[in-house]
Amino acid sequence: MAKMSSALFYQDPRAALAWLQKAFGFELTMLLEDADGNVAHSQLSFGDSMVMIGSEWSEDHKSPKSLGGKNTQTVSLQIDDDIDAHCARAKAAGAEIYAEPETQFYGDRTYRCRDPEGHIWNVAQTVAVVTREEAEAATGLKITGWI
Structure with a gap:
């Protein structure tokens, strides 16, 4: 595996x-x-x-805090628990929440935040099963490879 x-x-x-x-x-x-x-x-x-x-540990391995907040990736977490409670926990710990929990067209409820050094985190919980056809109708986009 x-x-x-x-x-x-x-x-x-x-x-x-x-x-x-x-x-x-x-x-x-x-x-x-x-x-x-x-x-x-x-x-x-x-x-x-x-x-x-x-x-x-090198010029190429830096915290966003050392780079004016710049990121080259977003770290994503998929959780099973209550996303709103998870967001509140992160906020209470000092996360900068810049997208409050909101249900997305693909069936996940997500929020986005920054940790104290500026790494961006996307946290999601699946709250609805959505078909490819439903997602296409909601967005107007053609979707290939829907899981």
Whole structure:
């Protein structure tokens, strides 16, 4: 079986680890520290998924906080729980919510936020099963490869 994961870089990875656990419910599964107690590498689990969290370590591996808030990716979470409660939890932990929970044409209710260092997160919960034909009618777009 193949899986995919992502790695995110933070100026303060230890603070990021604590925040991601508090805001989103991630679980710490691995933490490697150097002789000075700095985070060398870590892994957080979320359901069947995993994300690696580390320090900035080169000019090409930076936190959005070091790049004026710029992102090259959005991290997406698919949850089974109450999306509105999840959003409230993230907000209470300090997430900048810039798209409140809203039901999308494809049947997911989603919200978008930024973590304290500026990584963009999209969180979704499937609330309705929508056919390709229904999604095409709602958007006016031709959709290929609908799952």
